[in-house]
Amino acid sequence: MRDVAVLGIGLIKWGELWEKSLRTMFAEAALNAIKDAGVDHIDSMYVGCMSSGLFVGQEHLAALCADYLGMGPVPATRVESACASGGVAMKAGYIEVASGMSDIVLVGGVEKMTDVDGSGATSALAGAADVEYEFYNGVTFPGLYAMMARAHMQKYGTTRRQLAAVPVKSHDNGLLNPHAQYQMKITIDQVIGAVKVADPLTILDCSPITDGAAAVILCPLEMAKKISKKPAVKITGIGHATDTIALHQRRDVAWLDAAEKSAKAAYKMAGRKPSDINLCEVHDCFSISEIMAIEALGLVEPGKGGPASEAGETAIGGRIPINTSGGLKSKGHPVGATGVAQICEVTAQLRGEAGQRQVKGARCGMTQNMGGTCASSVVHILEVA
Amino acid sequence: MRDVAVLGIGLIKWGELWEKSLRTMFAEAALNAIKDAGVDHIDSMYVGCMSSGLFVGQEHLAALCADYLGMGPVPATRVESACASGGVAMKAGYIEVASGMSDIVLVGGVEKMTDVDGSGATSALAGAADVEYEFYNGVTFPGLYAMMARAHMQKYGTTRRQLAAVPVKSHDNGLLNPHAQYQMKITIDQVIGAVKVADPLTILDCSPITDGAAAVILCPLEMAKKISKKPAVKITGIGHATDTIALHQRRDVAWLDAAEKSAKAAYKMAGRKPSDINLCEVHDCFSISEIMAIEALGLVEPGKGGPASEAGETAIGGRIPINTSGGLKSKGHPVGATGVAQICEVTAQLRGEAGQRQVKGARCGMTQNMGGTCASSVVHILEVA
Numbered sequence: 230m231r232d233v234a235v236l237g238i239g240l241i242k243w244g245e246l247w248e249k250s251l252r253t254m255f256a257e258a259a260l261n262a263i264k265d266a267g268v269d270h271i272d273s274m275y276v277g278c279m280s281s282g283l284f285v286g287q288e289h290l291a292a293l294c295a296d297y298l299g300m301g302p303v304p305a306t307r308v309e310s311a312c313a314s315g316g317v318a319m320k321a322g323y324i325e326v327a328s329g330m331s332d333i334v335l336v337g338g339v340e341k342m343t344d345v346d347g348s349g350a351t352s353a354l355a356g357a358a359d360v361e362y363e364f365y366n367g368v369t370f371p372g373l374y375a376m377m378a379r380a381h382m383q384k385y386g387t388t389r390r391q392l393a394a395v396p397v398k399s400h401d402n403g404l405l406n407p408h409a410q411y412q413m414k415i416t417i418d419q420v421i422g423a424v425k426v427a428d429p430l431t432i433l434d435c436s437p438i439t440d441g442a443a444a445v446i447l448c449p450l451e452m453a454k455k456i457s458k459k460p461a462v463k464i465t466g467i468g469h470a471t472d473t474i475a476l477h478q479r480r481d482v483a484w485l486d487a488a489e490k491s492a493k494a495a496y497k498m499a500g501r502k503p504s505d506i507n508l509c510e511v512h513d514c515f516s517i518s519e520i521m522a523i524e525a526l527g528l529v530e531p532g533k534g535g536p537a538s539e540a541g542e543t544a545i546g547g548r549i550p551i552n553t554s555g556g557l558k559s560k561g562h563p564v565g566a567t568g569v570a571q572i573c574e575v576t577a578q579l580r581g582e583a584g585q586r587q588v589k590g591a592r593c594g595m596t597q598n599m600g601g602t603c604a605s606s607v608v609h610i611l612e613v614a
Numbered sequence: 615m616r617d618v619a620v621l622g623i624g625l626i627k628w629g630e631l632w633e634k635s636l637r638t639m640f641a642e643a644a645l646n647a648i649k650d651a652g653v654d655h656i657d658s659m660y661v662g663c664m665s666s667g668l669f670v671g672q673e674h675l676a677a678l679c680a681d682y683l684g685m686g687p688v689p690a691t692r693v694e695s696a697c698a699s700g701g702v703a704m705k706a707g708y709i710e711v712a713s714g715m716s717d718i719v720l721v722g723g724v725e726k727m728t729d730v731d732g733s734g735a736t737s738a739l740a741g742a743a744d745v746e747y748e749f750y751n752g753v754t755f756p757g758l759y760a761m762m763a764r765a766h767m768q769k770y771g772t773t774r775r776q777l778a779a780v781p782v783k784s785h786d787n788g789l790l791n792p793h794a795q796y797q798m799k800i801t802i803d804q805v806i807g808a809v810k811v812a813d814p815l816t817i818l819d820c821s822p823i824t825d826g827a828a829a830v831i832l833c834p835l836e837m838a839k840k841i842s843k844k845p846a847v848k849i850t851g852i853g854h855a856t857d858t859i860a861l862h863q864r865r866d867v868a869w870l871d872a873a874e875k876s877a878k879a880a881y882k883m884a885g886r887k888p889s890d891i892n893l894c895e896v897h898d899c900f901s902i903s904e905i906m907a908i909e910a911l912g913l914v915e916p917g918k919g920g921p922a923s924e925a926g927e928t929a930i931g932g933r934i935p936i937n938t939s940g941g942l943k944s945k946g947h948p949v950g951a952t953g954v955a956q957i958c959e960v961t962a963q964l965r966g967e968a969g970q971r972q973v974k975g976a977r978c979g980m981t982q983n984m985g986g987t988c989a990s991s992v993v994h995i996l997e998v999a
């Protein structure tokens with residue numbers, strides 16, 4: 230397999246983008262990535278999207294995106310794995326370049342979640358759970374993650390203040406990210422005192438509903454070194470694992486097995502260990518998700534995600550900066566785009582282009598993107614080549 | 615890239631399967647493929663499905679299928695390209711094996727189209743068109759293909775009887791296929807006299823709404839030769855192309871550009887030409903689709919699809935047998951499963967296992983699977999290795 234590099238990255242400002250359709254957002258992010266990469270064509274493209282069907286009634290999404298981008302007749306494939314759709318799109322693009330099937334591959338992620346048809350975002354998002362066994366019985370994602378939070382608090386002694394430290398740090402970082410949806414400072418007391426969504430989670434523990442898109446251009450590493458004057462960023466490890474889709478069937482609801490397995494596979498492929506990672510973007514759809522993710526990735530000891538967050542270990546300048554972009558909480562969470570945007574952030578950091586969010590001397594970064602209650606997890610390791 | 619073989623195939627009887635859920639159908643087909651392949655594990659899986667979201671409210675489909683199949687924690691990815699979802703799943707599985715990323719990959723396709731939520735199958739299927747420019751203005755797929763049929767009749771002189779010859783032949787073949795949804799003989803007069811759906815197409819020109827699943831196991835060719843006593847079937851060519859998603863933007867609505875481009879790419883990769891093909895499964899979602907597909911694939915001259923069909927050239931025993939399985943018309947069209955089932959049929963033919971449908975001496979077969987009005991097309995060439 231050939232070495233694969235991230236040649237270009239493209240984002241747009243995320244938010245409630247009432248004036249932009251799904252296809253418009255996708256094209257803007259893709260054109261930004263193409264411009265950043267400095268290429269004049271692509272050979273193939275992948276689009277990560279969770280549910281353009283339930284949100285806006287549109288399927289056949291990759292062909293639509295290729296058409297609107299003016300890239301037809303290139304092969305275009307949509308991939309879906311709920312909120313990990315961006316991560317699996319990255320993996321698909323990586324394999325296509327690594328195999329030699331294509332040289333220059335566009336990987337985009339997109340989701341239009343406001344201004345939508347049907348029964349609304351909560352019910353569309355519930356499609357990421359086991360609809361027949363979970364959603365039909367009344368539980369949606371805040372409820373599922375609240376149960377995971379309660380289990381974690383009981384097993385490890387994680388406190389309400391520790392949970393709240395996560396979104397406070399995310400918003401501190403998001404304030405420094407011009408693409409973030411919610412650029413505002415929040416406090417621990419504000420998080421704890423905010424309107425309750427599902428005990429113990431308040432609205433400030435929950436990632437928002439977001440319209441957005443992100444894109445990257447992948448190519449063989451040797452080609453990237455020839456084309457671009459920017460530091461070459463190589464994808465050195467990929468891991469992808471699944472778990473039972475229904476939470477009640479898990480071995481331990483206070484632990485993310487699929488995140489651990491996907492991370493171990495990525496570390497093995499890259500020849501790396503947790504202490505080699507300089508920064509990591511994890512899937513903080515709720516405060517508890519970030520705590521459980523950093524434990525599963527081995528970046529903190531089991532049960533120590535809460536104390537580490539409260540102690541500032543995960544802040545920019547801390548021992549292991551997590552979600553320098555602002556994470557899903559502050560940057561926003563257009564579900565299909567999230568996994569691709571994580572790659573954009575880590576690439577920007579490894580290039581030294583992250584401005585006020587820059588992690589000094591970053592050489593090795595990681596992303597973790599998950600679907601549902603971590604029934605899917607995709608981990609990427611990226612390094613300055 | 616490594617050579618890739620089809621090691622196992624799995625089908626179930628298709629139809630209105632009121633007693634089977636999406637996950638049940640998928641698992642049955644997958645287990646049939648695993649049994650046929652004689653393997654005791656898989657390394658990775660892909661699921662082609664157009665719209666489990668709009669049909670049954672379920673996304674995160676590949677993780678669900680892996681879980682219900684008892685295959686977690688294997689990596690599992692859903693791919694979507696409307697009615698070509700099965701074809702793009704095949705391509706994704708091929709690339710994963712060819713790259714060396716995985717050895718044994720399950721590729722499944724599934725769609726649950728009856729007993730569904732929401733506004734029904736026609737509106738879900740309209741998601742394969744450009745929803746904003748086509749469906750919102752009132753046109754659905756029978757209308758789109760009817761316009762293509764009218765254009766073809768005008769440009770090439772294709773007759774109503776020639777169109778009708780296609781489903782008559784499909785049902786003749788489907789009568790010999792125990793998995794087919796509609797095993798019944800029909801006549802040209804019955805097709806022409808049936809209830810009109812969109813002039814000139816009657817209900818017997820249209821593929822049905824179907825519940826169904828199909829699966830194959832892929833592995834490196836060398837491994838297949840060691841594991842299996844059956845003839846090794848190698849994937850020698852793959853082509854994938856897109857076109858404008860909206861029909862009104864096409865260069866020529868009486869020609870399938872994406873089918874032609876995808877076929878040319880597949881012929882080039884395989885080092886084959888149309889006259890090398892012994893049989894072909896094409897995407898006959900409507901009578902006109904088969905006529906236009908065989909022209910675009912170069913199996914008949916442009917404009918000669920109608921006369922060739924009427925003359926019996928595409929029947930079993932004819933010059934170039936098309937849709938020996940019964941095609942989408944008789945076998946059924948569970949949209950996400952169709953592209954995978956086409957591979958099952960061609961593999962069975964190349965193995966000499968097609969029973970009464972057997973094309974004598976078949977050594978090289980082809981499949982063509984398309985999405986929308988051919989805004990996506992995926993072509994595979996398979997050969998006895």
